[in-house]
Amino acid sequence: MLDHIGVNVSYFDSSRDFYAAALAPLGYKLAMQPGPQVAGFATADGRALPFWVYARGGAPTTAHVAFQAPDRATVDAFHQAALDAGGTDNGAPGIRAMYHPTYYGAYVRTADGVNLEAVCHKPEG
Numbered sequence: 396m397l398d399h400i401g402v403n404v405s406y407f408d409s410s411r412d413f414y415a416a417a418l419a420p421l422g423y424k425l426a427m428q429p430g431p432q433v434a435g436f437a438t439a440d441g442r443a444l445p446f447w448v449y450a451r452g453g454a455p456t457t458a459h460v461a462f463q464a465p466d467r468a469t470v471d472a473f474h475q476a477a478l479d480a481g482g483t484d485n486g487a488p489g490i491r492a493m494y495h496p497t498y499y500g501a502y503v504r505t506a507d508g509v510n511l512e513a514v515c516h517k518p519e520g
Contacts, residue, residue, distance in 0.1 A: 397445075398445070399443075399444060399445045399446065399447060400445065400446060400447070400458075400460060401446075401447035401448065401449060401456075402447070402448055402449075402455070402456035402458065402460070402507070402509055403449060403450065403451050403453065403454070403455050403456045404448050404449070404450050404455055404456075404507050405450070405455045405506070405507050406450070406506070407432040407434075407448070407449070407450035409481075409506070410448050410450075410505070410506065410507065411425065411434045411448055412480070413477075413480045413481055413482065413505065413506070414434075414436060414446070414448055415436070416476050416477070416479065416480035417473065417476050417477035417480050417482060417503065417511065418436055418446070418462065418473075419476060420464075420469055420472035420473045420476050420513075421462050421464055421469060421473055421513055422438060422439035423436045423437065423438060423439075423446065423462075424436065424437055424439075425437075426441065426444055427444070432449055432450040432451075433447065433448075433449040434447065434448050434449070435447050436448075446460075446462075455507035455508065455509075456507065456509065457507065457508040457509060458509055458510070459509075459510040459512065460509060460510070460511055460512065461500070461512040461513070461514050462511075462512065462513050462514070463513075463514060463515070463516075464513045464514060464515045465515065465517075466515055466517065467488070467499045467515050467517075467519055469513065469515065470488050470499055470500065470501050470513045470514065470515050471488045471501070473501060473503075473513035474487065474488050474501035474503060474513065477503035477511060478503065481506065482503035482504060482505055482506075482511065483503065483504040484502075484503060484504075485502035485503055485504040485510055486500070486501060486502035486512075487501060488500070488501035489501075495516070497515075497516060497517060497518045497519075498514065498516060499514065499515045499516075499519075500512055500513065500514040500515075501513055501514075
């Protein structure tokens with residue numbers, strides 16, 4: 396089981412603010428900054444910090460990071476919030492039947508090239 400993931404970013408302050416805005420619809424919030432240029436994002440219950448951003452120099456992390464959403468409306472809200480925060484559309488919200496018939500996802504590319512996704516696996520309704 397995955398405990399947490401961290402991404403190295405080029406510009407800490409703007410990246411921290413981007414992730415705070417983009418992940419808010421998914422129930423994540425900026426929970427701590429335990430050191431310079433390190434930020435942890437907590438789940439809605441505040442008991443876990445599964446996502447971290449930090450600026451440690453070197454090349455930024457490029458990855459595909461997918462967050463599970465409880466419903467399709469939340470996927471839509473994530474996509475819009477991420478675009479509003481400066482992300483680039485990398486796949487509008489919609490069904491991705493190549494994965495399975497109810498896979499509903501949306502993708503946004505961050506300034507550092509992370510392919511950030513929100514996905515709901517439940518049928519509509």
